[in-house]
Structures are given as C-alpha cells and as structure tokens.
Amino acid sequence: MAQRNGQGNRLALPFYQRPALTVARELLGKVLVVAGEAGWRSGRIVETEAYVGAHDLACHAAKGRTARTEVMFGPGGHAYVYFIYGMHFCFNAVTGPEGEAAAVLVRAVEPLDGLPADARTDGPGRLCRQLGITRAHNGLSLLSDALHLVDAPPVPEARVERGPRVGVDYAGVWAREPFRLWVRDSRHVSRGPPRPAR
DNA sequence: CTATTGATGGTC
C-alpha cells in the first residue's frame, strides 16, 4: 500500500511535463495530498479530464493568455485552481512544457486520510471543499508541502473508461473528444449531467 | 428515478 501522507513518494516534474491526455491517464490511482491545519488530507484520484492546449476550445486557455489562465501557460507541475459558478473551486494539474497551456482537471477522488470515510468527494467542487483547496493554492508547485501528489500503483487498463468531458457543450467538436477518464466501478466517480443524445 | 432551478461571483 502506498504511503499517503506528505512523506510519500511525490510525483516529480517529468511526470507532469508530458501531454495532458497522458498525464490524465496516469493520474488515475495517484493520491492528492493537501496540508490542512489538522494534518494531511488526501484522496485517491478516480476521475480526470484532459484540457490539451490553447487550441482546445474547451480549455480556458483558448481565451488567450490572461491573468486567470497565466498559470496554465507556465511549466507543468503547478496547480491551476479556478473559481466557478460563484461557489466552487476546481483543481487542475498544469501539464506539458512552459508555453503549452494544458492541464488536467481532477473531477473525483476516493477519500483517504483526514476525511470522514463517507465524505462526498465526487465532483470537482466537492473534492476541493473536502480537501480544503482554495484560490490560495493557485500557482503552487505540485511538489510543495502544501499541495502535492504521491505515487501509487497504476489503474489497470481494463478498469479505465473514457467519455466526453462534462459541461463543455459550447466547445464544438472538442466537446465530443473522449478526454474524460474514470475508474470503472468506483463508487466515487461523479456522474455529471445527463449525456446529450448523440 | 429525472428535470429544473436558485445560489452566487469572477472573467471578459
């Protein structure tokens, strides 16, 4: 069993500085660790979405390089945390080399340390609330004590499912790309809104 | 079970 506290084997920069889709696939099973006032909080990643660059119309960076999207244009291995719908934070891992604005949204985790066993951590907003991720984490290194990811055994291919990303219907053909990955049979995967009929 | 809506605020 992989260590899941702050002393575990942290994923290093080369892990992140690869294509977003690759990172999204390999992040499944890894452990997201956040330093809280009362110790570590952590969860095992069971659902991700890849946002593959500024040419991807579903990616915030498609709007250009702005104060908000600046972090995504930087090097991989940093946190992109944004605020949405006036209430929720969403956590992304920036991927690729500097200048390539790609990231992986973490959509669901399975609760581990520092959380009630029945904590709701399905859904990007819920997992941020449970783990205590806020805008204060935006731009932080993913190798920092405050926020990092710990290595863990990979999820076998037979248990990985793929489908369209959630809530990006405005993105034209990009909305249909199967860039959402999740662990089959996990009780902690978010369902998302009803699938559009074809 | 599905569908709808209100809360709420940053971005552009």
Added chain:
DNA sequence: ACCATCAATAGG
C-alpha cells in the same frame, strides 16, 4: 452574458 457546479426542490 457566460460559465469545466452543487443542493434543493418539484414532478412522474
């Protein structure tokens, strides 16, 4: 005006 959401509510 638009949104990479969630919880509460109404309806079948």
